[in-house]
Amino acid sequence: MRKHTPFSISPNPVLLYLTDALEAALFRIRYTVDHRQGLSVVLGDVGVGKTSLIRYAHAELDARDDVTSILIPTPNFNSEYAFIQAVAQAVELPPRRSVQQHQRELEALLGAEYMADKAVVLFIDEAQKLSTQMLELVRSFLNFETDDAKLIQVVLAGQLELRDRLHTKKMRALFSRIVSPTILAPLSLSETERMIQYRCTYYKIPNPFPVLTLQRVYQLAAGIARDVLRICDVSYQMIQIMKIAEAPVGVVDQAYADLQLQDEREQEAVAV
Template sequence: MSESPPFTLDFNQYSPDWDRLGVVVPPFTIEADPRFMYLSTETRRALSKVSYMVEAGQGASVIVGEIGTGKTTLASWFHSRYDRRPDFTAAKIDEAPKKSGLLLLRRIAAEFGLRTRRATEDQLNEFRAFLVEESERGVLPLIIVDEAHELSPEQFVELRRLLNFRDPRGGKAYQLILLGRPELDINLRESPDFNDRVATRSSLDPLTPDDTKSLIEYRLLAAGRDSKQSVLFTDEAVLPIWRETRGYPRSICLLCLHLCLEFLTHDNLTQIDAPFVNEFLEQHDDYRRAPG
């Protein structure tokens, strides 16, 4: 009796047929990608305020929002925008080291390609020389800190000391954007010396049903879907999506990703409508959880 050939899994057979959605890349990735950043009214307001403060050399800007409201995507957008400009150099800290002010300074220095020092004063001197040199070249350094609600009082002290640096013309020698959960506001009140130096504050709240619809449409267009094609998600499908996700952008994208994958398993469907969404939620209420 001959042995059966070993079973092999053809991964191409199980790859989603994104062409059927009319897109060239997956439209609902939950990774922070500036290409897919939907500009809601609040996001536009935050971008406008913070961009003005950065370019006017006003110092520190703060953006707060709950988990899933788009802070990390916004941080990536600011970094991408300003690091490409010849009059700026940008460093992004995705997650600050715990507690230590020196470790934070060392992380920032490493992002700018500077030498890291073992003593706080030596590291500040390294920064001072760098900032003066950049100022002479007409370049303004920008530091972006995501998850800034985890910063300690000691770290706010060191950031304040950096904000005290001045360029030869008397302006602030570098700009700072902090993004974090609402606890960031509480932490700032406990660091009044730094809090007094914040030039602008913005908040990111969950989306409205109308913005939820616009986010879905924008994502599909950004992924390559032709605007002349019939809508993929009907207007009636948006409300159950919004109710399920409570308007949080990351949750919207995760649910829409699963809806698209489920849609692609049905050859006879042309749209994702409200009954389809409701049936999916009834049958797959655990779609957020990894298999046990």
């Protein structure tokens, strides 16, 4: 029987604690889709929750009868042809020999879906990995439109380097099409506390992190959600080994040191 940890860093939508910032980002994604506005962008540092948010939104939209939702979790394509072929396959179009053929058939399909009052949404996580040519292809998708609606809705999620690229002269045309931007920031202390309590409530376990301990977790993780969960997970393992119910601050410090891959001598040097 598979076991689950309360503090897993896997991007399970069920485990996502929706902060005000994440709720706002979801609203913007829904708005873009429902009003057929085209391009939404979610940016942020590593570990702030972009992937969890994208998977949450994808699962929500994919459950709707009037939406076809496509998720590309890691766009490791070696060419723009491979990229558009993956998109075409996701909507069950046959393989073609060129990018242009794929574009024509994709536009025809999107037009048919629009006439049937169905939205097609393309989520691309780790979008900073897209080449300039692939981002230009995304821009071309957004040219599929009627007088008042985009035929495909695109959500790009990426690290802040994507923002820097979008600000360049080459990307000006794509940048100008962004209608719903979101930049995710680290959690506040109160959001961190509520996130951990949400996990404990979901798994029906007592919260093993007293107030002072959780404050230390927040300090060490600098509010980065993934790092908060990593520290809590290792700390949770340690208190189970020690057979104690709550994690003291010292356990959190040890967990953090372990995650830095420090040996005992390095830990002692840091302490001095």
